Amino acid sequence: MAELRKQIPGWALDGDRALRREFAFDDFNGAFGLVARVALLAEAESHHPEIELEWGRAAFRTWTHTVSGLSRNDFILAAKIDLLAES
């Protein structure tokens, strides 16, 4: 898991059971844009993070309900959210 974490340096461990990252924006439009892209990804992969959205900020928290903690899927989702945030 330490190896997986190196791939997503922007994400923090949240109580050892979830990964969390916040993204800052200059407006609401940008923050909602990322949330919308993540929503489509989440639906396509059937792996849905918790999402917070407000003016200038979007945050995501992912964990795997079936194991009540982190699985490989959470790291993959985190990496894909990073890619969406760069695009």
Place this chain on the structure above:
Amino acid sequence: MAELRKQIPGWALDGDRALRREFAFDDFNGAFGLVARVALLAEAESHHPEIELEWGRAAFRTWTHTVSGLSRNDFILAAKIDLLAES
């Protein structure tokens, strides 16, 4: 303000300084649908609530930054969100 609150019975006062309401859904699609509609409304009215979104749940919290509390605009936004949730 008591009169305004009667118009939006589904909303709770959050520390006397904000209005908050949660909506439950059977899936992620429905929850994101409401969030997307509220996002477009918020952008059009330049009044942006805090939004929480996860599988089966969307929540909104609104207050007015310029007065650090509730204004008439928050009650109007709450009522409009209720209408979007019914549509």
